[in-house]
Amino acid sequence: KEKKFERYRSARSRIPAHNPPCINARTGDIVRIMECRKLSRTVSFVVIEKLG
Numbered sequence: 001k002e003k004k005f006e007r008y009r010s011a012r013s014r015i016p017a018h019n020p021p022c023i024n025a026r027t028g029d030i031v032r033i034m035e036c037r038k039l040s041r042t043v044s045f046v047v048i049e050k051l052g
Helices: none
Strands: 031-035 045-050
Touching: none
Parallel strands: none
Antiparallel strands: 031 045
């Protein structure tokens, strides 16, 4: 809860992550990611499982 404004805030972030073919996550899926070596200029995370 935000003290100053007396409202609730939802936390969400967009992190570029590699989506391997064995996971096959789609847009809107909630996934767990893990840090790895740099795969490209922006990608340094990989999807390890689908949560929902």
